[in-house]
Amino acid sequence: MRISIRHETAYTYAVPASRAIEVLRLSPRGHDGQFVLDWRIDVDRDCRLDQSSDPFGNTVHTFTAEGPLEGLTIVAEGQIETSDTNGIVTGQIERFPAQVFLRDTTLTTANAAICEFADGIATRTAGGAPLEVMHALMAAIRERLRFDVDATDTGTSAIEAFGIGHGVCQDFAHIFIAAVRHLGIPARYVSGYLCRRDYIQQEAGHAWAEALIPDLGWVGFDPANGISPTDAYVRAAIGLDYLGAAPIRGVRYGGRGESLAVHVHVADITRGR
DSSP states (O other), rough: OOEEEEEEEEEEEHHHEEEEEEEEEOOOOOOTTTEEEEEEEEESSOOOEEEEOTTTOOOEEEOOOOEEEEEEEEEEEEEEEEEEOOEEEOSSSOOOOOGGGGGOTTTOOOOOHHHHHHHHHHHTTTOOOOOOOOOOHHHHHHHOOOOTSSSSOOOOHHHHHHHHTOHHHHHHHHHHHHHHHHHTTEEEEEEEOOOOTTTEEEOOOOEEEEEEEEETTEEEEETTTTBOOTTTTTEEEEEHHHHOOOOOEEESSSSSEEEEEEEEEEEOOOOTT
16 A cells, blocks of 8 residues: 655744754654655754654654744655555564563553453453454453543553543553553554545544564554554554654743644555555
């Protein structure tokens, strides 16, 4: 599948800011099943965009925009060629040993309720291979939680989202990661994009998780949709949780009354479709 992506993030300030420093993880990397045809990032300010790589191997761009800033717009866009690998991720350098992805974080710590939930799934699939347990856990999370864009924010933890039973794809992924790590299987957070033919204009990117399955390697699981990633998915960044793979993080100096608008356009432009 050939996927066209345009991700626009626009900040406006009621009182101009004196400076903004931004860190971007908006650039997909190539691996088996994902080839970057072209990609670029534009900022509507006169600033230098520096590129580097973080400890997880994500492509990172940073910049400082000097004010006064009444607004700031960041656009990432390009085309990605994908193929269906049944959710298995290969062909990408892994910088950390698997044990790193067993670490708890503030957003992915499991409490007694999540542990009991994960143990119950594992018990019901007793004798099943780890892959079977992961699929059962993914399905159970999707059944238990209701998708709700107003229930949580980027600082909501897995414990909080599981407790209220509502959330967005980020929350589904955090709960899955917390449960999987409790079961002793390395897991990580993935940010990226999902191409949906019925929903080209989107208000945000997408998020899911990956677990390390014996004899298969890293395999993706999207509990928000109840499937493993297909060729409709584009991986952009990975981390222990949202904070390590957030598309944009930054700090503003001065200014007041910040508002944010995000517009994501993801379309299948494969020839003949």
